[in-house]
Amino acid sequence: MNLVFFAGCAVLALVTGRPQDPATSDHEDLILSFNKKLLRSLEDQSILPNPSVHLALRLSTHHNLGMESAHLVRLKTELHKDLESSLSKQQPVTGLLALYTLALRSSCTDYNSLMLNQQPLIQHLKKQMELEKEHIATSHRPLTNYYQYSLGILALCSSGVRVSTHVSNKLVRAVEQGQTKHGVCDSIDTVAMAGMALQCLKDSPSMHDGTQLEEPLRSIKQKLLDSQREDGHMGNEFSTGLAVQALLAMGSQVSDCSAPMEALRVDVRKGTYHNPMAISQTLPALQARTYLHAKTAECRDEDNSLALGPKPPPKEPPGQTVTLQVEVNPGDGAPSIKTVEVPKGSSLHEALKLLQQHQEGFTFETETSLWGPFLSVVNGVRARQSDRSYWHLSSDGTSLSEGIQDYKIEKAQKITIKKTSY
Ligand code: B12
Incomplete structure (x- = not known):
């Protein structure tokens, strides 16, 4: 149209x-x-x-x-x-x-x-x-x-x-x-x-x-x-x-x-x-x-009608949990798999924090960006722009189209975090 x-x-x-x-x-x-x-x-x-x-x-x-x-x-x-x-x-x-x-x-x-x-x-x-x-x-x-x-x-x-x-x-x-x-x-x-x-x-x-x-x-x-x-x-x-x-x-x-x-x-x-x-x-x-x-842009005679109403109330968490498997593949060594129970609807970021708190052998760090937290270090290994590598995210083999803050865990699945060169 x-x-x-x-x-x-x-x-x-x-x-x-x-x-x-x-x-x-x-x-x-x-x-x-x-x-x-x-x-x-x-x-x-x-x-x-x-x-x-x-x-x-x-x-x-x-x-x-x-x-x-x-x-x-x-x-x-x-x-x-x-x-x-x-x-x-x-x-x-x-x-x-x-x-x-x-x-x-x-x-x-x-x-x-x-x-x-x-x-x-x-x-x-x-x-x-x-x-x-x-x-x-x-x-x-x-x-x-x-x-x-x-x-x-x-x-x-x-x-x-x-x-x-x-x-x-x-x-x-x-x-x-x-x-x-x-x-x-x-x-x-x-x-x-x-x-x-x-x-x-x-x-x-x-x-x-x-x-x-x-x-x-x-x-x-x-x-x-x-x-x-x-x-x-x-x-x-x-x-x-x-x-x-x-x-x-x-x-x-x-x-x-x-x-x-x-x-x-x-x-x-x-x-x-x-x-x-x-x-x-x-x-x-x-x-x-x-x-x-x-x-x-001339910034003259502009409309000024956009007004915000009250903030919508935050959504209640549903209370159920789902099982999440997290596979870390460093690219040059054996992959490791860990499992964690997370509240349904959690972000992948929240899920990774839970995994880090409750399981030995998994750590991660992020860097802030305009899109939100970018996963930069996993188990002490940094993937960076200067050496053209990054931690690629996928779920059950499908590449994620969102980052760790926006991607929500709605069902049991395996998340793979793989160090990838480009
Ligand atoms: C270049 C790029 C990359 C490069 C960044 C490094 C480099 N070579 O510079 C690489 C290949 C590493 C990359 C990775 C990813 N990317 Co990317 N990326 C882009 C692209 C094309 C440009 C970003 C940029 O430079 N912006 C300009 C600067 C000024 O903004 P900036 O925020 O400071 O830039 C940094 C961040 O954007 C960060 N970054 C890049 N991608 C992503 C994705 C997410 C989710 C986050 C939080 C940060 C981030 O890297 C930039 C350079 O440091 C955008 C396209 C777009 N429409 O914006 C997609 C884009 C942002 N990426 C996207 C995605 C999905 C990813 C991945 C999640 C893919 C995956 N399945 O793994 C991963 C991030 C995983 C992680 N470790 O957190 C999506 C985000 C959509 C969304 N709703 O979140 C976009 C919009 C592409 C698309 N159309 O799908 N990306």
Whole structure:
């Protein structure tokens, strides 16, 4: 169903006083409650403010300007400090810095004079991209990953900064050669982000020779279209929002994306998206907005009608338990299996904590990320980005599409945690 058509109908119904098409109001209600869910996530002040959430709230057609400006203040203090600390430890922060820049741009904040450790923010972003580019030249892969490399290009481009063809060509080549992977599988999220980054360059002829990008963009569009499953998803539930954003940015009409958009709406109704990161990547697509809109944000005459009602009460735990087997496979040694009884509906994170408390021979550690806790160390063995390994999660042989905090144990099963190289 065409969103522009929907929006047009809604306006017409208001003007003429005729009742709204039930399908239109259903779509609008769905978006409003989804938007409120994202806004609600700002109430959790125990975690760092999330620039991806801010960006999505700013791209939305509905706003709570008071909550958004309070969040902007938190970004400019708490996230800012966190970035300064990572930069002084020389940790790569390309993606986070890029999202911070896009969040500031979407709020029409003048960040030309914004300093991180006494250096302008944009200089840091350029420096991060230089380091990424050098790493690709020497090691054939970025310091972080091509998703963050694309975000870096997008943020520079949205800030009106020239991006050298050396930088963009490396991304073009990576997509062509299928290096945009998630572990060992194809990453539609990354292809989509690359598409938005290159489209931004193409749309800025003063900064880039757009004709060189026509063929790569055509092939990215084809890759995204080819990734569509029978149920409408592109890649999986968590990449479809970015894929739709990319297609729209690359000139597809909303009506061309009706199947993936309907798949997103079905997911929203099912409650698939509860992680604020997942909502932040999906909401813009459902409103036919894309990350490219940040570049031209004007922040004038904005709606300010989004209000939160009282918090819904927390759900009662059901009281039953289920048996969970946890297999740890270090890759270079014998796998070990432990069993633990956990309350039905516990997160895998809670289950692993119970296992650690009650059984000898199992320990784990996590690192915080925008998506929540990332399982980084198991039984003392660290899997890390720098040596291209991670602890892969699966249940009864099927790869998990969520992390340890979001994945809920609803039935007896075997979770395998396997050290995997990519
Ligand atoms: C690159 C990437 C990875 C890399 C990260 C290392 C690297 N090379 O940089 C690797 C391959 C290790 C990875 C692993 C996993 N990933 Co991943 N990953 C991504 C990707 C493409 C980009 C992340 C990124 O750099 N973001 C930009 C920066 C600024 O944000 P950040 O939060 O600081 O980034 C860090 C975290 O995102 C963390 N991370 C990466 N994946 C995941 C997944 C979870 C659940 C968590 C908590 C953290 C995390 O690594 C990033 C770099 O340090 C996203 C795509 C997307 N749509 O976001 C998927 C994505 C986040 N991953 C996903 C999943 C499911 C996983 C796994 C759980 C897969 C599995 N079955 O094991 C594991 C994590 C297991 C664990 N040990 O906790 C899903 C999450 C969906 C959800 N609802 O939770 C996404 C959205 C892909 C998708 N469409 O399915 N991932």
